[in-house]
Amino acid sequence: xxxxxxxxxxEVRVFAHSTEDVDxxxxxxxxxxxxxxxxxxxxxxxxxxxxxxxxxxxxAEVRGSKARKALRRLIQSLDKDDLNRLLSEVPLRVDxxxxxxxxxxxxxxxxxxxxxxxxxxxxxxxxxxxxxxxxVVEVVEEVLEALRSEGGGEG
Numbered sequence: 001x002x003x004x005x006x007x008x009x010x011e012v013r014v015f016a017h018s019t020e021d022v023d024x025x026x027x028x029x030x031x032x033x034x035x036x037x038x039x040x041x042x043x044x045x046x047x048x049x050x051x052x053x054x055x056x057x058x059x060a061e062v063r064g065s066k067a068r069k070a071l072r073r074l075i076q077s078l079d080k081d082d083l084n085r086l087l088s089e090v091p092l093r094v095d096x097x098x099x100x101x102x103x104x105x106x107x108x109x110x111x112x113x114x115x116x117x118x119x120x121x122x123x124x125x126x127x128x129x130x131x132x133x134x135x136v137v138e139v140v141e142e143v144l145e146a147l148r149s150e151g152g153g154e155g
Contacts, residue, residue: 003146009127010067016056028110034073037066075147077114091137098130100140
């Protein structure tokens with residue numbers, strides 16, 4: 001099994017608040033994917049916020065090569081500081097089920113730049129195939145390091 005084939009799925013979730021243009025938020029989320037990934041469809045669900053305002057929850061899920069291409073784009077698009085931060089925080093960003101959680105700046109993504117963020121982010125959940133006798137952290141670190149060696153962390 002090649003390293004990158006361990007990436008099986010990506011779930012993207014983002015909130016569009018009542019003060020935001022939903023189409024612009026979708027565009028920001030689509031910028032997570034490289035142009036050659038093909039169509040990605042977002043499901044929309046409108047909920048009521050704490051203060052009665054409407055919030056649109058946007059969610060998309062891609063599998064296989066689309067998820068792998070998105071991870072490659074992420075690693076190759078992050079600047080050096082963000083990439084180093086992501087790699088150093090892998091133990092904090094994975095769960096026992098083999099998922100890696102990444103949060104990106106929504107406004108920067110709209111402009112085509114991928115940057116880590118915590119506040120009002122685009123949420124990414126990459127699922128990895130990990131054997132029962134393997135460490136999730138080690139598998140994820142190995143895949144990310146391999147992608148970095150392909151040319152990630154520019155900037």
